Amino acid sequence: MKKTFLFLCLATLLLSACTKEQLPVANYDIIPRPKEVRLNEEKPFELGPKTIVYYESGLQREAQFLVEYVNDIMGYVLQMQEYQSQPDGIVLKLVPEVFDQTEAYEINITPKQVEIRGADAAGVFYGIQTLRKSLPVSPIDSRHPTSPRGNDMGEPNSQFSIVNCQFPCVTIKDYPTFNYRGMHLDPCRHFIPLDSVKVYIDMLAMHNMNQFHFHLSDDQGWRIEIKKYPELTEMGAYRNGTVIGHNGNLYDTICHGGFYTQDELRDFIEYAAERHINIIPEIDLPGHMQAALACYPQLGCTGGPYEVWKRWGVSEEVLCAGNEETMQFVEDVLNEVMDVFPSPYIHIGGDECPKVRWEKCPKCQAKIKELGIKKDDKFSAEDYLQSYVMNRMAKVVEARGRRVIGWDEILEGNVSESAIIMSWRGTEGGIEAARKGHDVIMAPSSHLYFDYYQSEDIASEPMCIGGYLPVERVYEFQPLPEELTPEQQKHIIGLQANIWTEYIAHFWHVQYMALPRMEALTEIQWNNPQERDFEAFVERCRHMAQLYDLYHYTYADHIFNPQVWADTVEANLATRKPITLRQQPAEQYTYEGAVVLNDGNLGRGAYNSGRWLGFCGYPMDAVIDLEQPAEMQHVRFHALTNKGAWINPSQVKVLVSDDGENFREVAQKDIPISTWADSDGIFAYELDFEPVKAKYVEVIITGYDLPEDHSGFGYPAWIFVDEIEVW
Ligand code: TNX
Numbered sequence: 001m002k003k004t005f006l007f008l009c010l011a012t013l014l015l016s017a018c019t020k021e022q023l024p025v026a027n028y029d030i031i032p033r034p035k036e037v038r039l040n041e042e043k044p045f046e047l048g049p050k051t052i053v054y055y056e057s058g059l060q061r062e063a064q065f066l067v068e069y070v071n072d073i074m075g076y077v078l079q080m081q082e083y084q085s086q087p088d089g090i091v092l093k094l095v096p097e098v099f100d101q102t103e104a105y106e107i108n109i110t111p112k113q114v115e116i117r118g119a120d121a122a123g124v125f126y127g128i129q130t131l132r133k134s135l136p137v138s139p140i141d142s143r144h145p146t147s148p149r150g151n152d153m154g155e156p157n158s159q160f161s162i163v164n165c166q167f168p169c170v171t172i173k174d175y176p177t178f179n180y181r182g183m184h185l186d187p188c189r190h191f192i193p194l195d196s197v198k199v200y201i202d203m204l205a206m207h208n209m210n211q212f213h214f215h216l217s218d219d220q221g222w223r224i225e226i227k228k229y230p231e232l233t234e235m236g237a238y239r240n241g242t243v244i245g246h247n248g249n250l251y252d253t254i255c256h257g258g259f260y261t262q263d264e265l266r267d268f269i270e271y272a273a274e275r276h277i278n279i280i281p282e283i284d285l286p287g288h289m290q291a292a293l294a295c296y297p298q299l300g301c302t303g304g305p306y307e308v309w310k311r312w313g314v315s316e317e318v319l320c321a322g323n324e325e326t327m328q329f330v331e332d333v334l335n336e337v338m339d340v341f342p343s344p345y346i347h348i349g350g351d352e353c354p355k356v357r358w359e360k361c362p363k364c365q366a367k368i369k370e371l372g373i374k375k376d377d378k379f380s381a382e383d384y385l386q387s388y389v390m391n392r393m394a395k396v397v398e399a400r401g402r403r404v405i406g407w408d409e410i411l412e413g414n415v416s417e418s419a420i421i422m423s424w425r426g427t428e429g430g431i432e433a434a435r436k437g438h439d440v441i442m443a444p445s446s447h448l449y450f451d452y453y454q455s456e457d458i459a460s461e462p463m464c465i466g467g468y469l470p471v472e473r474v475y476e477f478q479p480l481p482e483e484l485t486p487e488q489q490k491h492i493i494g495l496q497a498n499i500w501t502e503y504i505a506h507f508w509h510v511q512y513m514a515l516p517r518m519e520a521l522t523e524i525q526w527n528n529p530q531e532r533d534f535e536a537f538v539e540r541c542r543h544m545a546q547l548y549d550l551y552h553y554t555y556a557d558h559i560f561n562p563q564v565w566a567d568t569v570e571a572n573l574a575t576r577k578p579i580t581l582r583q584q585p586a587e588q589y590t591y592e593g594a595v596v597l598n599d600g601n602l603g604r605g606a607y608n609s610g611r612w613l614g615f616c617g618y619p620m621d622a623v624i625d626l627e628q629p630a631e632m633q634h635v636r637f638h639a640l641t642n643k644g645a646w647i648n649p650s651q652v653k654v655l656v657s658d659d660g661e662n663f664r665e666v667a668q669k670d671i672p673i674s675t676w677a678d679s680d681g682i683f684a685y686e687l688d689f690e691p692v693k694a695k696y697v698e699v700i701i702t703g704y705d706l707p708e709d710h711s712g713f714g715y716p717a718w719i720f721v722d723e724i725e726v727w
Helices: 002-022 060-074 121-134 194-206 262-274 290-295 324-340 356-360 362-370 381-398 428-435 471-476 507-514 517-526 534-550 593-598
Strands: 036-039 045-047 052-055 079-082 089-094 105-110 113-118 165-167 170-174 180-185 211-215 278-285 345-349 403-407 420-423 440-442 492-497 579-581 613-616 620-641 649-657 664-670 681-703 718-726
Touching: 045 113, 052 060, 060 079, 060 089, 060 121, 060 534, 089 121, 105 121, 113 121, 121 170, 121 194, 121 534, 180 194, 180 517, 194 211, 194 262, 194 507, 211 345, 211 492, 262 278, 262 324, 278 324, 324 345, 324 381, 345 381, 356 362, 356 381, 362 381, 381 403, 420 428, 428 440, 471 517, 471 534, 492 517, 507 517, 517 534, 579 593, 593 613, 593 620, 593 718, 613 681, 620 649, 664 681, 681 718
Parallel strands: 052 079, 052 089, 089 113, 180 211, 180 492, 211 278, 278 345, 345 403, 403 420, 420 440, 440 492
Antiparallel strands: 036 170, 045 165, 105 113, 105 170, 579 620, 613 718, 620 681, 620 718, 649 664, 649 681
16 A cells, blocks of 8 residues: 555656656747846746736736736636735736836746836836747647637637646846837728727737837728718728729729728727827828818819729829818818827828829919929929928927828928928938938838738739838848938937738738738847847747747748749850940849849849849940850840839840940840730840851840820830840
8 A cells, every 4th residue: 555655656756747847948039039038047937827917006907918818828817916025926017217218128037936027017018028929839730720719609729738838037138229119001002990900909019019000091092080071981981993903904893992980990099009009190191182082072183073093003183282171171180180099190191292283283383472482403392382281280280299200202392390201212211301300210112111022933922012022121121321320310219111002902911911021120120230140030930930820810931931043044155244234223223233134043023132133214235245256146135024013125136246346236126015915024035146256245125115004104114134145
């Protein structure tokens, strides 16, 4: 009997030792990487179903989030209680006095306690996010076949195996580098129901972001209820069809739209505020207003009629700046928007406002006269008229104690210094603005436009607007331009990425475009831009991917399966020979310069992948020095056709020379203009000619002027070439 008892005791001990060893362990290598993580050797803290969450008053909601997250990941609901002195368990505390900045936190883990101390509730919240992201996630299919918290009927998930988890003892000290950490979303081009936008807010919270820029009005749909102007949503929220593909001339006939009532928005604002996220509403003016004009045509210069736009791009139909009724309309709208949104920032747009209507509009011209506006060598009178509109609306916003944000176009004129500039056309606008004393949010399309492709293999991607912006490029972004002095750099209050939805009709696609680029974004928002290590970052992304699986977030996984394109051409007479261009490519499409054209690499789909050179308004004119006379009879090159992106080559000529000075033409070919019925793509062009011996070859490719049925009618098309072969 005694022996059996001893044996049993031993067996239990062994068994428990075994299970202890197998307990999953928390890992603090998370995204964004905490600023300081100091592990120590003590026995780990063990989290289990009996662990209690203690919170100081004011942190109850934070405690609830922690309980919810542990339940999502571990499958058990922890009890929570108000704080007692020195309890064992998880403790949430506010200690503003020990931190010198807001949103900061510290985590101290000892064998008996996990203590999260925050400078404020937001700091505690970010500490909780860190704890949450450190938890080990089991593979989704074995433990969470339906949803994290059980099946769709709300029954608990019977396949959850209850396990404890070890937290190695540690001190974590962390705080954000930038105060403004945001993401934008456009529910105008395609309507996105608030339930989905709430999931977007959850994603932002998981990535420690604190600003959500909500783009609520545009040409293709008005999305916020305005009580004084009911037609904005009765009519302006719907369009009777949408262009198919990249602005061709085919349309579907589906009515698309939707809007948010003010009550729904108030609930949504509350939802975001609980997650320490401020919502910045944007009313985009005076351009991007065609949906409003469709409802109230008297607010435009021509009086209409207008329709809620069915195409993408920049509409010439804008608000009439010379009409007091229009100004009153905008003021009323902004006032109602401010009644609903408590945000300290109100975005008033200001981007892409063509001035063609204003130039001809008697009211706008009279206004220019009345205000004594004069054009100068920098800006037109109409540019200054836009400044007048923006400044007038800024006053309406400031009268209620808020600040305006505008897109970088508002620098064109004399915008008041109090406006915050959102730099989207590169970082130049941001640099100029910081020098002039504006606060700046960096959101350059070169690094932070998540509506662009994230892989070069675009044939395998859901169709999107174009471009090429892999996660590596986001991760590389340096938000503090070197051109600025440290004093000026202080004006860069933060950064955000934008998701425009012309080609994004479903929320899963929004998620796919956001993740994992959002992880790179949070790293550069939260952390010191000087400390970058892409490989380590990718490893940390793997753990995040498990969390995304758990929450059923759709994400792109290219970073885990890097594709190496072996797309090279066979070595030919031109390969890697000295090459010069008579005129340089456009600055943004120059990359390594002329050598891109004979380095042996093909360009794949995206025109800004670095493997294409782009020219506009003049021919691509390349001279290749074959280094010795060689016999040739064939020239081949690839060019892009992408009508939506204004890319269309027209004619090619081949010339040869013995001395590099006197050239004679040996071949010429016209390329028929691509129509909307033809497909876009990469096309190979071949020119055969009588065999000829020469030392130099010159290839000249010209472009079309865009035809009448194109939105860029009359402008020169772009030419994009990746590689020239000579045989
Ligand atoms: C430019 S970014 C726009 C948007 C488009 C976007 C597409 C900005 C201020 N204006 O209207 O949706 O490009 O990438």
